Amino acid sequence: MKLAILLIFFFIGPGVISQDEASMVEIYAKVASEVPSTRGSLIPPATCVTNCLNNTYCILAYMDTEGYCLNYNYSDFNTTFEIVTTLNTDGFSVAVKINKVTCPKSYTELEFTYVDSRNDVNYPFQWTKTETGWTLLNPCPEPGKIFRRSETVVVCLQIYSLTGKIQSEASAFCESQGKKMSGIANANEKSVLTNGPAGTMWVDGTTTCQSKCKAADYTFTDGYTNTTEMDPNQNGQVRAYCLTIGAGSFWVQDCSNTDSIGVVCGSRLP
Structure with missing residues (x-):
């Protein structure tokens, strides 16, 4: 499989969550269930990512080919959620919130882990690597x-x-x-x-x-x-x-x- 992860940025957050500072890892990828459209906000990508970082409940920022920004809270995910890696020429990017601040040595070492902070529970979760990207299972989707x-x-x-x-x-x-x-x-x-x-x-x-x-x-x-x-x-x-x-x-x-x-x-x- 052609290497699709071409860009990794870290945005260090000021807050402390589960004794680790929050970071955003930006990769070339798209949300599998999201058809590019006019849904979302037309704002600069950096603002899109920062807004998610500063929102306690947001865990993912998605920028589509038309420049629209979508921020996702963990509670928005019904059961299984998937992101699919793309090429930099495709025009998609996804920023995933994690609780680590050190840059991984290689693409294969990327681990997307964070916490569900609803009701101050801070329940840990981790994305699962697949052949095409990552999936996330929410064991307690809304209205749970x-x-x-x-x-x-x-x-x-x-x-x-x-x-x-x-x-x-x-x-x-x-x-x-x-x-x-x-x-x-x-x-x-x-x-x-x-x-x-x-x-x-x-x-x-x-x-x-x-x-x-x-x-x-x-x-x-x-x-x-x-x-x-x-x-x-x-x-x-x-x-x-x-x-x-x-x-x-x-x-x-x-x-x-x-x-x-x-x-x-x-x-x-x-």
């Missing part, structure tokens, strides 16, 4: 929300609209999506997930406690929720043993209740 629970536990949670279902049916729905009905571990997760939907959503967590239930009274089956910061509202029900969230609060409901409007499904990231 990424959360760090500890140094070793990072989860991706997503709300699914699901009406008229009891708790066990909501759990089965998550399984059908290749996920688990997920517990809510802290106030931040609860706040982010209840910011918008009007109504309650099933979440993992059951109890036999009848009143004044605390976190220790609940059991979880998702495999990554061990405790919660909660003081659930019993909602006046006697046989209310299953957790839901809504309106910024936890609510304990009868497990056969069908009033919930959705369910929180998720998975633990590797």
